[in-house]
Amino acid sequence: MGVKTCRGLHPLLTDITIETAKCEYIFASPRGKGKDASPVGKLNNAHYAAVKRAKLEHLRIYDLRHTFGTRHGEAGTDIATLASLLGHSRLEMVLRYVHPSAAHKIEAIRRMDEMHDARAASKPEIKAAR
Secondary structure, eight states, rough: OOOHHHTTTHHHHHHTTTTOSSSSSSSBOOOGGGGGGOBBSSSHHHHHHHHTTOOSSSSHHHHHHHHHHHHHHHHHHHHHHHHHHHSSSSSHHHHOOOOOHHHHHHHHHHHHHHHHHHHHSSSSSOOOOO
């Protein structure tokens, strides 16, 4: 995992993994243990082996980033926080990773309709002057 990806995540991951971590790396090489551990140089080999064992036809590592971004967007995570979680300094990059589903878009329109109806019901009727 590169420095760019770790920026902003390290404190969160430390809190989550400190009790079970065997070294300081999230993806540690199996060659070293404890203080002798080093990061995995390339995840692709392990990823594609796992995809093959799971008998999946095609799943890229970046598909997981897209799923992560989309799920957070649908959960209501604000774009600045999501940018930080994804390791992006530009908000435009976040938009490449968030793909709202049709159901999510329909729900957003339904919420807007409800808000509009509630506002209309709470406003007194104004009669035009003659």
